[in-house]
Amino acid sequence: MHKQLLFWIVTILSLASCGVDDEHFKMEGRILNMNQGEFYVYDNMGLIDGLDTIKVEGGRFIYEMKCERPTTVMLIFPNFSEQPIFAESGKSVSIKGNASHLKALKVKGTRDNELMSEFRAQIYSASPPEVRKYASQFVEDHPASPVAMFLIKKYFITATAPDYREANRLITLISPKQATNPQFIRISKLIRTLEKGIVNNTLPTFTGYDMHGKLVSSSDLSNGLAVINTWATWNYESMNQLRDLKRLQKQSKGRLKLLSISIDASRQDSKKSLDRDSISWPNICDGKMFEGKVIQQLGMMNIPDNMVIQNGKIIARSLSTQDLCDKIEKSL
Numbered sequence: 001m002h003k004q005l006l007f008w009i010v011t012i013l014s015l016a017s018c019g020v021d022d023e024h025f026k027m028e029g030r031i032l033n034m035n036q037g038e039f040y041v042y043d044n045m046g047l048i049d050g051l052d053t054i055k056v057e058g059g060r061f062i063y064e065m066k067c068e069r070p071t072t073v074m075l076i077f078p079n080f081s082e083q084p085i086f087a088e089s090g091k092s093v094s095i096k097g098n099a100s101h102l103k104a105l106k107v108k109g110t111r112d113n114e115l116m117s118e119f120r121a122q123i124y125s126a127s128p129p130e131v132r133k134y135a136s137q138f139v140e141d142h143p144a145s146p147v148a149m150f151l152i153k154k155y156f157i158t159a160t161a162p163d164y165r166e167a168n169r170l171i172t173l174i175s176p177k178q179a180t181n182p183q184f185i186r187i188s189k190l191i192r193t194l195e196k197g198i199v200n201n202t203l204p205t206f207t208g209y210d211m212h213g214k215l216v217s218s219s220d221l222s223n224g225l226a227v228i229n230t231w232a233t234w235n236y237e238s239m240n241q242l243r244d245l246k247r248l249q250k251q252s253k254g255r256l257k258l259l260s261i262s263i264d265a266s267r268q269d270s271k272k273s274l275d276r277d278s279i280s281w282p283n284i285c286d287g288k289m290f291e292g293k294v295i296q297q298l299g300m301m302n303i304p305d306n307m308v309i310q311n312g313k314i315i316a317r318s319l320s321t322q323d324l325c326d327k328i329e330k331s332l
Contacts, residue, residue, distance in 0.1 A: 025067035025087040029095030030060050039078060040234060042265070042289060043087070044183070045071040050265020050287060051234070072150055072183070077102055080235055083120075086112040086146050116147050131155065132163070139170045144177040149187055157191055158301040160318050164198075167191055194299035199317060203309050208294040210282040211271055216259060220282075222312040225331050226257035227324070228298065229306040232264050233273045238304035241321045246279055248328050255332060258282070263289050263303055 020026040037056045042048055047067060054063045065087070073085040081102050085093065093109030104124055107113035119138055123131045135155040139148040156167035171188055178184040196204050207217040221228070227245060231238035242260065249256045262270040262285035270285040286292045290301060298307070308316040308327055316327050
């Protein structure tokens with residue numbers, strides 16, 4: 001009798017532990033070829049406080065977050081690749097992947113995450129033009145899905161070679177289904193900002209405070225050659241870009257003006273990194289990541305991202321590190 005009672009107690013507790021209440025979202029999964037380690041997570045609606053850490057033990061992980069409303073969670077892996085997870089209140093998903101092939105990540109548990117998994121599989125070996133074609137088709141087929149908004153932003157708005165005409169077409173297409181969605185409103189606002197910041201336009205007006213409390217503004221970059229770039233301590237490529245900019249500024253003998261924006265959630269981590277590399281030009285870090293005022297005004301939504309400005313006019317943007325260095329050297 002006691003053994004049977006104990007069995008049912010353990011069973012009920014086990015089932016309860018697998019569920020998630022109406023105010024939370026849970027991810028659990030397994031990453032092959034990653035027995036021990038960690039990766040990071042943030043979201044675009046402020047439900048996660050900055051950048052959080054997910055621990056991997058024995059190749060497995062569990063992460064639960066408070067989720068009052070739908071949001072897109074971004075997983076940042078040790079190789080700095082990012083993958084979206086679409087979170088909903090009261091839902092849970094299982095994730096399976098291989099550390100060597102994270103582009104093939106599979107997520108089950110909700111319809112939107114399964115749709116995204118299918119899209120990952122579809123584009124795994126596709127060329128860039130094919131990927132955009134598949135992305136457009138997905139948006140047309142699933143206009144009410146948050147995946148549609150993610151694909152518009154990734155492949156047509158914040159891509160290295162953006163296509164604002166197609167982005168506007170797709171945004172108009174999904175508007176009847178998502179017009180009241182806060183994420184849709186933000187993406188619509190973002191594209192209007194980005195259209196102002198395209199090459200050959202005047203640098204958008206902005207003001208902010210650097211990490212020493214000094215006021216910086218667009219007027220500081222109105223004369224001569226200047227570069228604005230984004231970076232984060234957890235993004236290897238962006239850190240390399242900072243070091244290259246330091247070298248070029250030294251070579252320019254003061255002719256190159258620089259302003260950097262840190263996407264780190266921790267001002268302390270950013271400051272330590274800057275001090276370690278002896279980087280002294282103005283750096284903005286408000287701890288709000290992609291929700292910061294200045295980065296929103298400039299529409300710089302990638303890491304790394306950059307703008308090259310000549311006498312207050314944008315002459316290039318979103319260049320690779322090598323192309324950025326070549327552009328600066330040529331302009332100097």
